Amino acid sequence: MEQRVVSAALALDRWLDRLDQRWSAPPPLAGVIDPEPVATGVVPLDAVLDGGVQRGEVTVVLADLVAQAGALALSAATSTEAPCLVASPEPIEVLTARLLASQAEVAAVAVADGAMSEAEWETVAAAVGMMSASALSVSDVGSLTALARVVSSADVDLVVVVDAERYGPPSDVVAALGRLSRTAGVAVLAALADPGGELSGGGGRMVQMHSFRLGGAATLVHAPPGSFPTAAQATVSLVAGCVR
Numbered sequence: 229m230e231q232r233v234v235s236a237a238l239a240l241d242r243w244l245d246r247l248d249q250r251w252s253a254p255p256p257l258a259g260v261i262d263p264e265p266v267a268t269g270v271v272p273l274d275a276v277l278d279g280g281v282q283r284g285e286v287t288v289v290l291a292d293l294v295a296q297a298g299a300l301a302l303s304a305a306t307s308t309e310a311p312c313l314v315a316s317p318e319p320i321e322v323l324t325a326r327l328l329a330s331q332a333e334v335a336a337v338a339v340a341d342g343a344m345s346e347a348e349w350e351t352v353a354a355a356v357g358m359m360s361a362s363a364l365s366v367s368d369v370g371s372l373t374a375l376a377r378v379v380s381s382a383d384v385d386l387v388v389v390v391d392a393e394r395y396g397p398p399s400d401v402v403a404a405l406g407r408l409s410r411t412a413g414v415a416v417l418a419a420l421a422d423p424g425g426e427l428s429g430g431g432g433r434m435v436q437m438h439s440f441r442l443g444g445a446a447t448l449v450h451a452p453p454g455s456f457p458t459a460a461q462a463t464v465s466l467v468a469g470c471v472r
Contacts (some may be wrong), residue, residue, distance in 0.1 A: 232286055245425035254307040266386045266415040270300065270471055272460035275437060281386060286405040286432035289448075290422040295466050296446075297419035298435060303329035304417055305388040306355075311363040313382050315375050316390040317340025320368045323390065326332045329368070330470040331355040371395065372404040392418040395407040406432055437462075446471070 265280035273289070274280050283288045291297040305314035306327055317325045324342070329336035332355035338344045339352060365382060369375045372395050379387055387408070395401050398420055409416040409432070422436070438447045446464050451457035463472045 230277045237244055254292060258298045263411045263465070266310045268304035268327060268386070268417065269309060270462070272448050272462040273300065273304065273435065273471075275450050275460040276458045277433065278458075281417050282433070283385070284410050285403060285408050286416040287435065288402055288432060289417070289419045289435045289437060291419065291437040292422060294391070294393065294421045295469070297407060297421055298326075298332070299464060299466055300437065300471045301388050301390045301392075301417065301419040302326055302469050304330040304386075305364065305390070306359065306362075306470075308386055309363075309394045310385040310415075311365075311383060311386060312386040313365045313367060313379065313384045315367045315369055315378070316366060317370050317390065317394050320366055323366055323368065326390075326469055327359065327364075328352055328355050329468050331359055333465065333468045333470050335467045336338045336469050356413050372401065372408070376411070377409050378406075379408060379414060382416060385469075387412075387414050387416045389416065389418040392420050402432070 262283040263283075265277065265282050267280035277287065289300050291296060291300065299316075305312055314323070314327065325340040326336055328334075329339040332339070332351045333350075334344065334348045334351055338348060342388075344352065363384075365384065367375070367378050367434050369378055375389075389405065391394075392401050392405075395404075401418065401420070405416045405418050408414075416432075433450065433452070436449045436451075438449060444464065445460055446462045448462055449457055449459045464470070
């Protein structure tokens with residue numbers, strides 16, 4: 229076999245070109261995609277989405293702050309009854325603590341440090357039991373290419389992407405997640421801090437979170453093209469990282 233020597237810069241360019249060609253080409257659709265939406269278990273979100281997140285497309289929730297978007301994504305991951313994969317580039321131990329805090333509605337800092345009252349420990353213990361019995365998987369993939377590989381071999385209906393903005397520019401992330409949803413035939417929910425501009429390339433649905441504060445109420449609004457918008461009220465807590 230001929231041995232080749234090239235510079236690292238050239239090798240990286242070729243690798244990036246190969247990935248670009250792979251992800252730019254129209255992906256083959258997964259078999260027949262079930263038209264039934266996947267309920268997230270977050271009642272106001274499911275209400276504005278007419279039942280839940282559709283398989284074969286990405287649903288993006290745009291919030292004012294990263295923490296707001298993360299709270300909704302965590303709540304969907306811990307509330308859905310569907311087989312779910314939650315992905316984030318942060319370490320699994322950190323993500324797991326955030327999921328527990330959201331499930332238990334206990335301050336995320338307290339759960340991470342273990343500095344909880346007896347009552348909070350009891351609540352978290354119950355949350356541990358619920359999460360252990362659920363069809364929830366956790367991944368700390370560092371790129372969307374790696375996430376696509378994980379999803380291709382996972383038996384899940386819903387993929388929830390936490391901290392989606394950490395995977396790249398918002399429009400690129402939405403486009404890549406749209407391709408992933410169509411290729412794998414899964415429902416994808418991604419929550420992002422609102423970039424303040426037009427997002428393109430995902431081919432999915434957008435939900436806006438308005439008037440979100442540290443605690444209290446938020447309004448979720450979905451405005452399908454050519455249809456009247458639908459809205460629902462949600463109760464929120466950034467301290468615990470949950471939306472109900």
